Amino acid sequence: MKPLFAHAPKVFADATQAVEGLSDGMRIMAGGFGLCGNAEHCITEIARRGVRDLTIISNNCGNQGQGLAVLLQQHQVRKVICSFIGGNPDLEAQYLAGQIEVELNPQGTLAERIRAGGAGLGGFFTPTGVGTVVAEGKEVREIGGRLYVLETPLVADFAIVRAAVGDPDGNLRFHRTSRNFNPIVATAATITIAEVDRLVERGQLDPDDIHLPGIFVSRIFEARDHKNPIEHMTTRKRPQGSQP
Amino acid sequence: MSWSRDDMVARAAQELQSGQVVNLGIGMPTLVANVVPDGVQVVLHSENGILAMGPFPFEDEIDSQVINAGKQLVTIAAGGSVFDSAMSFAMIRGGHIDLAILGGLQVSVGGDLANWAVPGKMVTGMGGAMDLAVGAKRVVVIQTHASKDGISKLVDKLSLPTTALSCVKRVITDLGVFDPLGDHFRCEERALGVTQDEIRQLTGAPVIFA
Numbered sequence: 001m002k003p004l005f006a007h008a009p010k011v012f013a014d015a016t017q018a019v020e021g022l023s024d025g026m027r028i029m030a031g032g033f034g035l036c037g038n039a040e041h042c043i044t045e046i047a048r049r050g051v052r053d054l055t056i057i058s059n060n061c062g063n064q065g066q067g068l069a070v071l072l073q074q075h076q077v078r079k080v081i082c083s084f085i086g087g088n089p090d091l092e093a094q095y096l097a098g099q100i101e102v103e104l105n106p107q108g109t110l111a112e113r114i115r116a117g118g119a120g121l122g123g124f125f126t127p128t129g130v131g132t133v134v135a136e137g138k139e140v141r142e143i144g145g146r147l148y149v150l151e152t153p154l155v156a157d158f159a160i161v162r163a164a165v166g167d168p169d170g171n172l173r174f175h176r177t178s179r180n181f182n183p184i185v186a187t188a189a190t191i192t193i194a195e196v197d198r199l200v201e202r203g204q205l206d207p208d209d210i211h212l213p214g215i216f217v218s219r220i221f222e223a224r225d226h227k228n229p230i231e232h233m234t235t236r237k238r239p240q241g242s243q244p
Numbered sequence: 245m246s247w248s249r250d251d252m253v254a255r256a257a258q259e260l261q262s263g264q265v266v267n268l269g270i271g272m273p274t275l276v277a278n279v280v281p282d283g284v285q286v287v288l289h290s291e292n293g294i295l296a297m298g299p300f301p302f303e304d305e306i307d308s309q310v311i312n313a314g315k316q317l318v319t320i321a322a323g324g325s326v327f328d329s330a331m332s333f334a335m336i337r338g339g340h341i342d343l344a345i346l347g348g349l350q351v352s353v354g355g356d357l358a359n360w361a362v363p364g365k366m367v368t369g370m371g372g373a374m375d376l377a378v379g380a381k382r383v384v385v386i387q388t389h390a391s392k393d394g395i396s397k398l399v400d401k402l403s404l405p406t407t408a409l410s411c412v413k414r415v416i417t418d419l420g421v422f423d424p425l426g427d428h429f430r431c432e433e434r435a436l437g438v439t440q441d442e443i444r445q446l447t448g449a450p451v452i453f454a
Contacts, residue, residue, distance in 0.1 A: 127378045128375045
């Protein structure tokens with residue numbers, strides 16, 4: 001761990017510096033929905049380090065062979081806690097072959113379990129999953145005439161998040177649908193690493209425009225060359241004669 | 245003659261009512277956005293974090309960080325907003341979504357839905373489907389009526405893993421429109437040229453005709 005500046009101890013030079021301390025068997029939470037809003041440099045660094053037996057908590061654990069799917073291809077992952085594996089052939093193949101443990105959560109339950117972990121809650125009752133395999137082995141309680149299942153919180157050793165803008169105090173601002181799980185996982189880990197497209201000076205982010213307060217971010221670095229892969233290039237033709 | 249996929253999508257679009265907040269599931273339901281009837285104005289919700297989702301972008305306005313839940317490029321309409329996944333599912337579970345149109349593998353007479361796994365063959369995961377099925381005020385399913393070898397997907401009891409119980413209000417298939425009413429389906433509409441006998445033969449539960 002080598003902070004760049006004594007007065008800004010959260011700021012790191014790059015992913016290699018920021019990912020320091022990650023080891024075999026750890027639980028990693030990752031923001032991102034498919035390949036949108038991924039901490040691309042952190043993922044590359046985790047792949048380069050070759051740490052193994054990881055538990056990945058992420059909505060998709062990569063897609064189309066990219067993103068976190070690289071860690072699957074290198075057999076660095078022991079367990080995935082996620083909601084959706086369609087479009088992720090690496091995860092689907094390893095899951096169906098019994099090579100990897102997959103805990104499927106309804107997407108809203110996954111988000112709320114992470115939120116609960118970050119907010120210091122012991123869990124919550126949700127109507128989602130009642131009468132399905134999701135509720136097996138869990139307490140089901142009737143509240144106000146409706147059935148709810150008890151879901152427990154999730155926490156992790158590391159969280160890796162991606163934001164558009166950050167400052168030396170770790171305050172973050174996200175861009176469009178890259179926000180997704182990023183601000184939630186940031187709250188629920190012992191060490192949260194943020195990689196940002198643009199690192200600005202203290203005071204340049206207006207307090208009203210901060211999506212995630214810096215208290216949740218332990219380390220931050222700037223990475224200007226995100227790939228932002230497009231999974232489905234769906235466009236339409238601009239009608240002739242119309243202006244952009 | 246039964247309905248084509250386009251026919252089913254167009255029929256599903258007739259379920260939309262002006263002023264509704266609507267979530268469209270991945271696959272065929274997503275196509276409903278392209279055929280919203282003239283004069284009907286709805287607000288589309290995408291569970292990855294958009295309220296008031298717009299159409300696909302023009303080629304000169306692509307933002308790779310604006311996608312829908314199917315990971316397709318989209319736009320955000322005027323008045324739209326973006327938010328995180330916990331907020332998005334608070335909207336869904338909290339009953340703030342008026343209508344969800346979802347894909348299906350099986351629907352039972354009791355309105356139970358299966359749409360996320362075929363054990364041993366296909367597991368996509370439930371994604372947001374369980375939350376949508378439980379939380380949306382009205383759930384409409386689009387699916388084929390039966391498999392290619394004639395096994396009905398409108399059933400007495402689900403044989404596939406459940407998504408949610410007693411949630412489906414209407415099923416739109418290639419043979420018509422069907423409402424699950426507890427111990428039978430009521431056929432509200434038949435596709436042109438489809439007979440009552442054909443429907444009875446391809447439905448795994450009692451059917452009455454409106």
